[in-house]
Amino acid sequence: MTQRLLRGRLLTFHREPQNGEDSDAYTYLEDGALLIQDGIIQDTGPYAEISMNAGGVPVTDHRPHLMMAGFIDTHVHFPQVQVIASWGAQLLDWLNNYTFPEETRFASDEHSAHMARAFYDQLLSHGTTTAVAYCSVHKASADAFFTEATRRNMRMLGGKVLMDRNAPEGLLDTPQTGYDDTKDLIRDWHGKGRNGYVITPRFAITSTPEQMAMAQALAQEHPDCHIQTHLSENKDEIAYTAQLYPSARDYLDVYQSYGLLGRKTLLGHSIHLEAREVDALAETGAHPVFCPTSNLFLGSGLFDHGGLSARGISNGIATDIGAGTSYSMLQTLNEGYKILQLQGLALHPLQAFHWATLGNACVLGLEDKIGNLAPGTEADIVVLNARSTSAMALRMDRVSSLAEELFVLQMMGDDRAIEAVYVSGSPSVGCPVSTPGQETANIPVMTPR
Numbered sequence: 001m002t003q004r005l006l007r008g009r010l011l012t013f014h015r016e017p018q019n020g021e022d023s024d025a026y027t028y029l030e031d032g033a034l035l036i037q038d039g040i041i042q043d044t045g046p047y048a049e050i051s052m053n054a055g056g057v058p059v060t061d062h063r064p065h066l067m068m069a070g071f072i073d074t075h076v077h078f079p080q081v082q083v084i085a086s087w088g089a090q091l092l093d094w095l096n097n098y099t100f101p102e103e104t105r106f107a108s109d110e111h112s113a114h115m116a117r118a119f120y121d122q123l124l125s126h127g128t129t130t131a132v133a134y135c136s137v138h139k140a141s142a143d144a145f146f147t148e149a150t151r152r153n154m155r156m157l158g159g160k161v162l163m164d165r166n167a168p169e170g171l172l173d174t175p176q177t178g179y180d181d182t183k184d185l186i187r188d189w190h191g192k193g194r195n196g197y198v199i200t201p202r203f204a205i206t207s208t209p210e211q212m213a214m215a216q217a218l219a220q221e222h223p224d225c226h227i228q229t230h231l232s233e234n235k236d237e238i239a240y241t242a243q244l245y246p247s248a249r250d251y252l253d254v255y256q257s258y259g260l261l262g263r264k265t266l267l268g269h270s271i272h273l274e275a276r277e278v279d280a281l282a283e284t285g286a287h288p289v290f291c292p293t294s295n296l297f298l299g300s301g302l303f304d305h306g307g308l309s310a311r312g313i314s315n316g317i318a319t320d321i322g323a324g325t326s327y328s329m330l331q332t333l334n335e336g337y338k339i340l341q342l343q344g345l346a347l348h349p350l351q352a353f354h355w356a357t358l359g360n361a362c363v364l365g366l367e368d369k370i371g372n373l374a375p376g377t378e379a380d381i382v383v384l385n386a387r388s389t390s391a392m393a394l395r396m397d398r399v400s401s402l403a404e405e406l407f408v409l410q411m412m413g414d415d416r417a418i419e420a421v422y423v424s425g426s427p428s429v430g431c432p433v434s435t436p437g438q439e440t441a442n443i444p445v446m447t448p449r
């Protein structure tokens, strides 16, 4: 049995705050504590109370920093870590010129394993403890993705993309091989440790109707798996999709007609939607995923978070690396704030931090496991330092509330603001105290900072 007591300022959400005054939506403790045992949060509350019941459990003191649930990234491309910041193209050209050639390299087991290590290092150093990822078409890439997640004991979701047309030869499967590889990967990884498999038809343009039918079969045979794809990111993409699926009522209908919409479905981007598509999202419970840095970078458009939320649709928020330009969920919230401002909506910082933690956990249906610090949940924790740069420290001298501090972190913070990260209760980045009897077997490997 491994026990650990973390002390620090503590913030955890219970539900989405309706506004800045909605203090029932979260708990904030100036001197809080988390008692962790074998990777699970056992108890939480004021330090004076928790420490009294904790006996001689070693304490790590993170004051004055802020402890929160680790960030969750609901849309990211694992094979695109080396195409971030590729110049000058919008979606379809960006895929053809940069992304597809890069993804062909993941046919190699060795390259996939090397990049998986680099990918998880980046996630953790930016405070992200769970992500939902697209792997490449190659089974090897998904094996590498889950092997490394397992080694670090991280809660990760992902899947190999299904794509059987409109891409280079080295990136194509067939309806049958895509189905077979996915079945093997589900058998080998889904529900093993903390891994979850995501059935992943890349998007309508790269899958034939035959492959969509196979994705439907997979979804029916594995209803406990998530499904992810892309929707209505770019106008040329939408026009091309309409040519390829002439009988579909609209873009979303391609997925809907193959039975791929439900509460476990994640639809990256979902920017340019018809009224019928919004109705279908509301009816099926499928989740649009907002990818602010990517949408700005590729010039794709402005995500209508306010309009979709008003219809009762719950949206994820995500980096979309490598069209996204930062691994940081703080920077993602920063650019997201600006996109919503362009539409007259000022997202409150408490809502923003809820979104990147409990909100995304709820989108995934994993709120009983991650995204908050309630007893019984998995101890994936980020510790944030709002004075991590001189410019932030200067600003913080004039800050007098939690909401103001969160907004400084959101607008000015990045990986430098990540003071420490715990995965399943074990420290990963910059944990300042080495305690006797500290568990080492599951410590995520990080390059020291």
Ligand SMILES: [Zn+2]
Pocket (backbone or CB within 6 Å): 075, 077, 230, 268, 320
């Ligand atoms: Zn994407």
